Amino acid sequence: DLYLPYKQKRRTKGQIALEAGLGELADGLFNDPTQTPEIEAARFVDAEKGVADVKAALDGAKYILMERFAEDASLLDKLRSFLKQEAILSARVIPGKEEEGAKFRDYFEHDEPLKSMPSHRALAIFRGRNEGILSSSLKVGEELPGTMHPGEMMISERFGLQNQNRPADKWLGEVVRWTWKVKLYTHLETD
Structure with missing residues (x-):
């Protein structure tokens, strides 16, 4: 897990988004959730770079953050321990x-x-x-509609994300949910 960020891998959607210049958008929304995602993403729309619209810009930022979250060694260790005890x-x-x-x-x-x-x-x-x-x-237990899965809570806690009804909080929550369901849960399930 320690070498995961440096491991040679195929070209991912997150890398493609970084090459398109969406790293600044991802960092901006992550570091300052008071920004409105759609307004910020509109600044990064550029058909020449492969960012056709606001949705594409937000998706690119989502993939960048998703990879960042999924490559955190201490988070992976904590989630793995949690699953061994509770799953x-x-x-x-x-x-x-x-x-x-x-x-x-x-x-x-x-x-x-x-x-x-x-x-x-x-x-x-x-x-x-x-x-x-x-x-x-x-x-891992029953997930009730409208509640966060314990894995999602661990990701949010690790990166200091809280829903305080700021403009980007809902979007960041969706990124965390997507990271857990698509990237981390499937990775840890086959581990």
Whole structure:
């Protein structure tokens, strides 16, 4: 995780947005949430740089911040520890694979806390997933509509983001939610 920001990777949407000059927009909205995202983004619309409209500028800024959040080693460590303590590993059989995957029958409808799961059981579930018999996922409690997921709260806390009804707070909240659901949760689930 420490070398993640320096790791050679394919050209990402965040890098493309940085090349288009949207780093200033991302930094501005992150550092000063009193700015109105749409008004600030309008200054960065430039068809020659590939920023066709305000939405494209805000999306580019979102990808820049998303990568920044997802490459924070201490945040990743904290989220990983949280999932080890609180997550439930859930396994389900893929419809139509019941006969083929008879040896994984014990895990067709299986839920167990990750912290108390023996390693051989977790490995069996992962083997079933790799063979295309089982689907597996990590679940952390029930997320109620209108509430933040604990992972989102940890991201917000790490970067000092709070919803104080400033113009950019809603947009920053969406960036945090997107980072958790699309980038970090999927990364940590397969970790």
